[in-house]
Amino acid sequence: MIERFRPRSVCRPAGVVRGIGDDAAAFRLPAGELALVTTDLLVEGVHFRRETIGGQDLGHKALAVNLSDIAAMGGTPREAFVALAVPETCPPAYLEEFYRGMKALAALHEVNILGGDTCASLAGMFVGVTAVGSVAAPRLRRRDTARPGDRIFTTGFLGDSRAGLHLLGEGARRKTAADRALMEAHRRPRPHLAEGRFLAQAPGVRAVIDISDGLTSDLGQIAAASRVGARVHVDRLPLSPSLVRFCDRFAWDAAATALSGGEDYVLLCTAAPEQAEALTRDFQRHFGRPLYDIGTITDSKRVEMVAADGQTAPLTAGGWDHFRCRDAGPAPDKG
């Protein structure tokens, strides 16, 4: 079955010695650079349902979540490997679409698909993707290097993917353009590779992580790894116009959705305060959109949020529920 992957799986042949069709792939990484490797598993019924995500979108997403990890390290992705367990109930056309979606994203970032393993599954589809990239050692960004006083930024909007997931579960009801944008954010996340490379060379950038589990959780990872605290300003959370409209319509709490929605696949970083102004200016100039300043790293070891009125509360998985105004809508239940 892996043979069906083979046509056009190598889009950047330079440096590839052996691809699909030998015991292992053999290739060159850029001389002197560090190798980066990440692996992610998507399980049907746990991470996705075939009823609500098409094959192309699943292929895109399975690779995108790995590329997002490479982006967070400041690296450039180069090769990908795909392990697929496929149930009998999965039609060949779905797999064809899966391959197509993955190859399209791979080609966009000059990533070769150099190998994989495909086999039967007795129940449900399993998609394991391993991405290999590289980065020059001085540009490597990690999550344990935040320092008190650092400003905290995100490279994009938060909460869109979570709202999109809700809309996908709603089925065939007529969707607005804003709805479609939210669903797209969930099904076809765009890995922030250019943003990651920008942050890797920008002076003053310290810790970087990608937001996969939600801002609350991933900022907590930076804080724990760096042994620092953090303070996030709720009124500075970057909300897309589509999300604001969605939250109005469904009476969802936009801040709660942004804080803990997850699967955003934008980057979260910290930067030295004295370089923050130049960083945000250069980012805006380079990408034509803002780097969102959402708070500050502290030496308190606590991760907190600050409301518009200055009130402070712990930023924990369920923290926002206890904090938000009484008249706000229900928090989204993850699904």
Add this chain to the structure above:
Amino acid sequence: MIERFRPRSVCRPAGVVRGIGDDAAAFRLPAGELALVTTDLLVEGVHFRRETIGGQDLGHKALAVNLSDIAAMGGTPREAFVALAVPETCPPAYLEEFYRGMKALAALHEVNILGGDTCASLAGMFVGVTAVGSVAAPRLRRRDTARPGDRIFTTGFLGDSRAGLHLLGEGARRKTAADRALMEAHRRPRPHLAEGRFLAQAPGVRAVIDISDGLTSDLGQIAAASRVGARVHVDRLPLSPSLVRFCDRFAWDAAATALSGGEDYVLLCTAAPEQAEALTRDFQRHFGRPLYDIGTITDSKRVEMVAADGQTAPLTAGGWDHFRCRDAGPAPDKG
């Protein structure tokens, strides 16, 4: 859950910049060498049953099959990544044993476990392992380089694993020492890494592959990739004394078991005829056991076997059944 993997997962810290606990692992490969990457998926109910393989053995085997691929390329394995989907029915003790078995084999070969992903499975356990290794370009061995006239060798016995699988399915009946050796061959295959490196530097060695699907299938892979034929002498197939005893007892056909049993994880290679004698002599001297000469590469495009009486027949998946003597026992049914 991946955190439980972390203690002692790095046995060779030199060159490791980031391991488990960041978005991706970051490490150095030996300067100037090619990177080797292979990935394999083991699915419960398809590749293994938890009732017949303990956690330690499964952890060992999941890594061993990947290391065997690196061995076939002539390389040295360096880092491993583990994606696990675990059903609720899997007790934590089984996972602990899994980690222990994998780490023990990893440590034996100085392989670091640098990352992974663990999540829930709705049905059955899925184990995806990716191994990263390296090899100096001139030592890379591949499967498409066999030439007519080459002699064909294996680095070890064939068929033991298939016999061991049968014994494992038999349950608690008292086992002889020979039985235990066969079951061990199935549950804890030894990747032929030293043998692979030996073949990678030995003059005259051309194509190399590891025998995972069975000699018939994997020799077919070499022949197809190299656009050559092959002739295997049935009376030269390397059979362990344990397998011979097993086949006597169960009235199995030893040659059929050796030809298509599979999961042998020894190496199959071809070498220029003029260097074959020095190669077998040096191998014997280095490893204290023979390199088994089983046949010859031909220019016929056919893969054939030759019986003791000189009779020839196509070597295909079911080929042996039609060829073997009428008084032989039943062919083993796979699975």
